[in-house]
Amino acid sequence: MPDDLHRRYQAAHLAYQVHADACQGCTRDTPNCQDGQRLRESFTRLQDAYLTRQRSKR
Secondary structure (H helix, E strand, O other): OOOHHHHHHHHHHHHHHHHHHHOOOOOOOOOOOHHHHHHHHHHHHHHHHHHHHHHHOO
């Protein structure tokens, strides 16, 4: 069962993907609007936190 941080990181990734698919200015790799930048930052921050925690468990 995924923990809360993992769920939030995955939800942030999905939110950015959905946005990028609908936004004329954004791509999956490059946010080109304020909403896209905010969503991508949130995803990146949560992913970094999750991966850092996973590394510390080793």
